[in-house]
Amino acid sequence: MKYKTDVVVIGGGAAGMAAAYRAKKEGVDVILLERDEDTGGVLNQCIHNGFGLQYFKKDLTGPEFKEYAKERLEDIEILFGTYVLEVRNDRTIIFVDRRGIHEIETKALVMATGARERHFNSLPVPGKRITGVFTAGLAQRFINLENLKPGSKAVILGSGDIGLIMARRLTLEGIKVEAVLEIMPYPGGLERNVQQCLKDFGIPLYLSHTVTAIEGDRRLEKVIAAQVDYKWDPIPGTEKEFEVDTLITSVGLIPQTKPVDFVETDPGFLVSNTNQTSEDWIFAAGNCTVIFDLVDYVAKEGEKAGKYAAMYAKGEYKKGKKVKVRKGENIGVIHPIYIDPTQESTLYIRVSKVFDRANIKVLPLDVEVIEDEARPPEMIVVKLKPFDENIDEIEVMADELISKLG
């Protein structure tokens, strides 16, 4: 079948739903392509709360957040069970579903394809390839959606939010969590999750620790962990053994950019503050650009991508000027890395170390933000007004604010 539309959104997760909603609101035709039978993506299996505090001003579970976002999609054409085979630079999109292979001719595209979990197999930890090693997302899917338990006793590697949430989830289902291991000297997830998911349940968190080997004949029998030095090398003599049948890993998310392979990526789509990629008709938002810590940011970015994609389709927004955003001292992640200075922008920043009080500066603009207890896992948001088009580059940096009185 052949379709024709103004804006195609690929991916019906938090970013894609927001993009489709906003593009439609701008008065253009929208088609949303979703590979599952429902929108929401990973939200559907995130049955805990804490979603939507900023975006919907409500404390929601993942499925509730999905329902709120979905309600706004009533008059949008959503094609479920679709898999995009090809995005061509002549602005056609080829996809397959249970009805056949189809083609869409569009004016603009929003990529909202999310991320995948880095797998334990790619770390690389020595040992046999045995069963019992699950990514946190797969374990979560088994428990929350498939009604199946992935084992009886577990160790969790990685204290990112998914790892922390899973520690609590496993405990609630009677799976004993022996330890959560984190290679960094600080927890990888939000402070509230460390408290509510580990401390409240008495689950030990080992910082500066990693898995050095797994053992077992066919199913996992033992996880060996050790403390690491500043280079992440295991320190001999610090080994700990855990007799468990399950290892849950939460060791990072990787932005998914396929099947678009002709725009700039590293590893996610490199976009500007208008969510435009290096191809002016393709916009991108959410975890396929950079990994966000809150779904609220993802939805806001999705809306913005939808707005600019619709404006592009209507001919109201063209290829924006690009001012490079440089990562200065003590900055781990900066997003976006380009700014169209004629438009407002939101910078998402991760510092690269822990600060008591961070002073974040955007140079040469006269913007300074002070952030108490800044930690790499938590994104700091800085808003910028449109600025002088003659500036070629801006730089974001952070340093410890030393009290002038002290």
Added chain:
Amino acid sequence: MIFLIAVIGGGIVGTLIARELNKYVEDVWLFEAKTNFGMGVTKSNSAILHGGYDDPPGSLRAQLCYKGNQLYTQLQKELNFDLKRVGSHVVAIEDEETKYIYELVKKAEKNGVKEVRVVEKLELLEMEKNINPKAKRSLFCEIAGIFDPWIVAMQAAKSVRINGGRTLIKKRLVEVEKKNGKFLLRFQDKSEYFADLVINAAGLFADDVAKLFGDEVPEIFPVKGEYFLLSKDFQYVNSTIFPVPTGISKGCLVLPTVDGGFLVGPNANRVLSKYDTATTREGLNEIREKGTKLVPNLNFRRHLVKTFAGLRPETEKKDFHIDVGKSGAIHVSGIRSPGLTAAPAIAKYVVEYLIQEKIGMNLYKRENYIPEIEKTPHLIHIDRNEWNDIIQKDPDAGEMICHCNKVTKKEIIDAIKNGARTLDDIKFMTRASFGECQGGFCTAKILKILAEYTGRDPREINQNEDGSWIVNAKVRI
């Protein structure tokens, strides 16, 4: 009375021998200890079709490797598997290595391999843009190739089934008795079978199996080879890149896999156990370093999919041992590299030379034998119109289950119809869950499909062997 031939071992060698015999004799029974064919030595190696230029002239290896390479052209047509003759380079980087390239030319000549040529630096760096720019020259062999060896074993086993033979899994041979001129084979699951002729192709365990017949073959010791599998995201090399070899092995290679990924490895370390397939910290560091010498820009952090280790069945004399034992059983043992390449030639050697000439058995080709078998095509690779037509008849062909390797529900159901019962069966038959996410997205879906189409509970489904369970309980009863 039925004349029954038993083949012990369903790796690439055993399955191809069974298939070769099946061209003459209907009652060929193939016994495999694991849960599928090609899951032992056949599965975990470099998966290369060698050119045959570097085996010691006069060895059985040299005699069968080049011949095997040639036989693959026909075999590929009949068994319908992917084979890409991408060629191979043996690359000299250091000054002292360059003369070795000319030694290889002489060796190739002695082995009767004509399809080699010396490639000088400029052309080499043109052909392979990512190899070490210090490379001086290489020996290029255009008939070298890459393929998935386990697919050949699975397809050969299927071919045996289609032509009236039997293929059995989970059959570990534990005892052999000679009774009324026949072999009585006893298996671990207490089953027993009589056979008139037995071929032992038990891979790593061929020496142990020979002992069950009271025969002696050279002792097999396992040599571990470790590998990195890298994703399709960056085209590191176009052909198989060998270093100049050391005495122990052909060295650590960098090569493309048939479905677009890349392998770096192996090393070669003798280990004690025939079950020790664990990767080691030292081993992975070793191949990382050696691989980077060949291709300096290898990015393990970004492109690593997984690591794995395989065992090679090595013997002291480092050559195949293929002969009739005192008991009358035929032992095909010591099938180390280039065993995959030689396999079709080994099958002919066993049937045409050992059985017909040496034992003197008269065999006649069956007129009703069907050499060609079909294979469900990987839909992502066929013509889009053709795929669309398939979806019109079967909507499952339009439902994508594995996003990394683009495998549809139809392909998974077809694999189940062809005998898949475990997650590894699905993985190795269809490539679903073989990609970058390593099953993060599709494992739950595949488990569900397997449960539904085989009428089992997900708790009963294993990754591969018994004991490799995935889930063990329900959250709510």
